[in-house]
């Protein structure tokens with residue numbers, strides 16, 4: 001039998017002159033969150049536009065899925081964080097069924113990362129801290145928008161914004177009780193590297209008893 005040469009993925013980071021070769025999980029390392037942080041940093045360095053955009057998939061209790069884009073707000077105590085309205089469609093689905101998935105795709109690197117786990121509200125302290133650091137216009141918007149509810153017109157939204165601005169005139173904007181962080185605690189993380197001839201590399205990490213188990217998946 002003819003032995004094929006071992007395939008190697010090589011990613012040239014534009015402008016950096018850095019070349020990376022990934023051939024096996026050994027070269028990636030044992031901790032998927034550290035790998036993710038390194039990949040995210042590379043994606044942001046290559047192209048900061050929407051490097052932090054990720055698709056969040058949720059599902060109702062009877063298994064009807066829905067997906068939308070949200071922004072990544074960092075890792076905190078082993079969880080992937082994002083912020084949203086707790087009463088939105090995603091918020092309601094997560095309160096019924098916390099099982100969720102997040103997907104990043106970075107075209108410039110030809111890489112994808114998938115997370116699966118339970119997404120639960122972040123602590124009030126985390127959400128308060130994050131909310132306090134937002135621009136005032138975003139704070140006002142969080143109060144004014146009943147996210148995912150039908151609204152009669154743009155004028156209605158603008159009237160609500162004016163109302164909220166008047167309510168908080170001259171004072172700090174408190175965090176709405178219906179708005180805050182979510183933390184997805186990953187149980188499964190997959191790193192996908194685009195390769196020639198669709199023979200992509202897929203490295204799966206699943207959480208066992210505290211430790212992560214690694215395996216390679218067929219493309």
Ligand SMILES: Cc1cc2nc3c(=O)[nH]c(=O)nc-3n(C[C@H](O)[C@H](O)[C@H](O)COP(=O)(O)O)c2cc1C
Pocket residue numbers: 050053066067068069070071072082083084085088089090091147148
């Ligand atoms: C690039 C981008 C980033 C977004 N970031 C967020 C976000 O961080 N949080 C959020 O609630 N919605 C975000 N949205 C809007 C959501 O995609 C979605 O429209 C909204 O959250 C309502 O979703 P739902 O009705 O399924 O709950 C973003 C949309 C885009 C296109």
